[in-house]
Amino acid sequence: MRIAFLADIHANLEAFEACLADISRRSVDRYVFLGDIVGYGADPGRCVDIVREYCEHGAIALMGNHDEAASGASRFSLNSVAGAALDWTRGVLTPDQSAFLATLPMKVVDERSLYVHASAADSHQFPYIHSLREAGESLQATSQALTVVGHVHEPALYHISATGKVMGFIPIAGTPIPLSSQRRWLAVMGAVGQPRDRNPAAAYGIFDTGTTEVTYVRVPYDIEKTQRKIRAAGLPDILWKRLASGT
Amino acid sequence: MAKAILEPGSVVDGFVIGERVHKGGMAIFYAVTHPDHTVPMLMKVPMLLEGEDPAAIVGFEMEQMILPRLSGRHAPRHIATGDFSAQPYLVYERIPGDTLYKKIDELPLPAEDVAALGVKIATALNDIHRQNVIHLDIKPSNIIIRDGTGEAVLIDYGLSRHLHLPDLMAEEFRLPYGTAPYMAPEQVFGIRTDPRSDLFALGCLMYFFATGRRPFGDPQSLKGLKKRLWWDPPPPRALNDRIPPWLQEIILRCLAPNPEARHPTAAQLAFDLSHPESVPLGPRAQKLKRDAWSERVKRKYHPASFRPTPLRDMATEQKISTAPIVAVAIDLTESHKDLSDSLRQTVERILTTVPDARLAVLNVRKPNLVTIDATLDEEGRSIHVQKLVQLKDWARPFAISPERMSYHVLEGLDAGAALLSYIRTNHVDHVVLGARTDARFRNILGSVSAEIVQNAPCTVTVVRKPRDYAAETATMTGDVRL
Numbered sequence: 001m002r003i004a005f006l007a008d009i010h011a012n013l014e015a016f017e018a019c020l021a022d023i024s025r026r027s028v029d030r031y032v033f034l035g036d037i038v039g040y041g042a043d044p045g046r047c048v049d050i051v052r053e054y055c056e057h058g059a060i061a062l063m064g065n066h067d068e069a070a071s072g073a074s075r076f077s078l079n080s081v082a083g084a085a086l087d088w089t090r091g092v093l094t095p096d097q098s099a100f101l102a103t104l105p106m107k108v109v110d111e112r113s114l115y116v117h118a119s120a121a122d123s124h125q126f127p128y129i130h131s132l133r134e135a136g137e138s139l140q141a142t143s144q145a146l147t148v149v150g151h152v153h154e155p156a157l158y159h160i161s162a163t164g165k166v167m168g169f170i171p172i173a174g175t176p177i178p179l180s181s182q183r184r185w186l187a188v189m190g191a192v193g194q195p196r197d198r199n200p201a202a203a204y205g206i207f208d209t210g211t212t213e214v215t216y217v218r219v220p221y222d223i224e225k226t227q228r229k230i231r232a233a234g235l236p237d238i239l240w241k242r243l244a245s246g247t
Numbered sequence: 248m249a250k251a252i253l254e255p256g257s258v259v260d261g262f263v264i265g266e267r268v269h270k271g272g273m274a275i276f277y278a279v280t281h282p283d284h285t286v287p288m289l290m291k292v293p294m295l296l297e298g299e300d301p302a303a304i305v306g307f308e309m310e311q312m313i314l315p316r317l318s319g320r321h322a323p324r325h326i327a328t329g330d331f332s333a334q335p336y337l338v339y340e341r342i343p344g345d346t347l348y349k350k351i352d353e354l355p356l357p358a359e360d361v362a363a364l365g366v367k368i369a370t371a372l373n374d375i376h377r378q379n380v381i382h383l384d385i386k387p388s389n390i391i392i393r394d395g396t397g398e399a400v401l402i403d404y405g406l407s408r409h410l411h412l413p414d415l416m417a418e419e420f421r422l423p424y425g426t427a428p429y430m431a432p433e434q435v436f437g438i439r440t441d442p443r444s445d446l447f448a449l450g451c452l453m454y455f456f457a458t459g460r461r462p463f464g465d466p467q468s469l470k471g472l473k474k475r476l477w478w479d480p481p482p483p484r485a486l487n488d489r490i491p492p493w494l495q496e497i498i499l500r501c502l503a504p505n506p507e508a509r510h511p512t513a514a515q516l517a518f519d520l521s522h523p524e525s526v527p528l529g530p531r532a533q534k535l536k537r538d539a540w541s542e543r544v545k546r547k548y549h550p551a552s553f554r555p556t557p558l559r560d561m562a563t564e565q566k567i568s569t570a571p572i573v574a575v576a577i578d579l580t581e582s583h584k585d586l587s588d589s590l591r592q593t594v595e596r597i598l599t600t601v602p603d604a605r606l607a608v609l610n611v612r613k614p615n616l617v618t619i620d621a622t623l624d625e626e627g628r629s630i631h632v633q634k635l636v637q638l639k640d641w642a643r644p645f646a647i648s649p650e651r652m653s654y655h656v657l658e659g660l661d662a663g664a665a666l667l668s669y670i671r672t673n674h675v676d677h678v679v680l681g682a683r684t685d686a687r688f689r690n691i692l693g694s695v696s697a698e699i700v701q702n703a704p705c706t707v708t709v710v711r712k713p714r715d716y717a718a719e720t721a722t723m724t725g726d727v728r729l
Binding site: 157159161162167169172175177178180181182183 | 304305315330331411412413414415
């Protein structure tokens, strides 16, 4: 089975559709949306509708911190830019769309894999995995062979050996990476809608359960169009500016 | 449960276990057969039960990752992989031929044999480096000379690194893993991202094969291993005076502690080994004594210019692709000045943008079949030498160091075939040549540039003499006016 992972769509419809079109050419059996469908971008409603439609056909979608905040019951505060984007998002989502976001699960176990938006270490506080220490905390918190997360907007691949050593690797797009059964793996997917690894192309990943290979994929999209929409919506300037540099 | 000892006649995933071929330090090798595969095959099974050495397991994991991703004639063809969850194994093509370990009793070998082996191994290294794999354990027992073709095949990828895949070995062990006599100094410091580490190991192998002595012995401690950063071995010619200076030059360049001072790529090393006459000889080519004691002490306590530092993987990768061999074919007979200038400008642009590029300046000369002493002109001068002089004159304006340049007069009745053969044997990455301008010749002889464009296994730039567009347009209008 081939599974596509899409994290941090962030209401960027052009990036999202470019990824879906790319995936449709690669014979994928299952879609997993790793959270943060909304926030930052100008098309939250449309993005939620698409995810909901995929879920009606068997896709899995998880709760991200922005989804949780946009659907009402946020337990913690976001920074001012994210807060401003969130107020705007709440105003444009229909009650139906908000209700869908509110139903999203925090984590899902799928055979020997765990899917969660931020980290297996804590699915409610949404900690960031920026270092080997934080990756180790996530890897120690689960016994699943593979954990797949998003949240940091930079692709990475961590692994822990039988002796407890944690190592990290920055994946090279397009190269299938075999995941040895002798260790456990933490795949951090890059962001569909707001990449921050200095590569502005939309990011997603595919895991093949047969070959146990994970492939990180990058897809170029019409960034200028997305930028125009964010400006037109009156959202903070940084939200459209950062898309062109991928920062 | 996984086993290392398999009974002859037993079957694992369809593979019928045959004789036990070899028992190494970390694995056992069996000959196997399978109804779907006709090639001779080996099954490598890690010894997980015996030692507690985690390196055996991690090495096997690495080899299971890397071997299936290698292709070509210089690595055994991967056939099947067995997962650790049941019975871990690797099945791959059994290469017919002996490892170079068998040669150890015959050392020292004549210099030309050492150079010929060096070319084969460097060619094999070039092939795997281009596939983003660094072997990191080049030594006689890991090199098989394939029966029939005589090519070098590199085996055992248990310590190797694939630059596009996670390195499972990197931080797992406190001690560096490698084979002490051949390990590059940067590898001793845990750096596993530089393809030039394999060139150091090949330098050690050539030193050993040419002198009968390992340059750095077989140190067993980390301190002993680090010594190669400042301690220079005796020059090979001091141990065997039949070694020519050019071979000493090449071997000592391979053994430079700083990878930056070695050949930039395996292809460039193979190039030097196959063209002894164009290796520029520095002071190290002639020296017969080790550096002065004071020099060594200085290097030991004041490693001024060089300390091994990790490179980012991407930078290393660029290193492989930005040190190309560029060949330019010059037509000395046609000698159109404009075309010759255009060629020079094009080559200059390439050399400026790619600072590690190496340039081979070529001319093809038709051998005169009528007279036997065809190499002399009327005044008795060697035509071959004259052509070399002309090539050097053409290249004189380039401001690049002599070890990056070489000049070659090829012989052949068919210029295209001679150039193609040169391009293939020397792993040329980019060939630059002029388009024949005179349509009459092109029609009779066929175009050499078209032949090269069609058949060369590399990038080809065809340079044209700048034309007078206004005049051409006028001619065209003339043609149209019927």
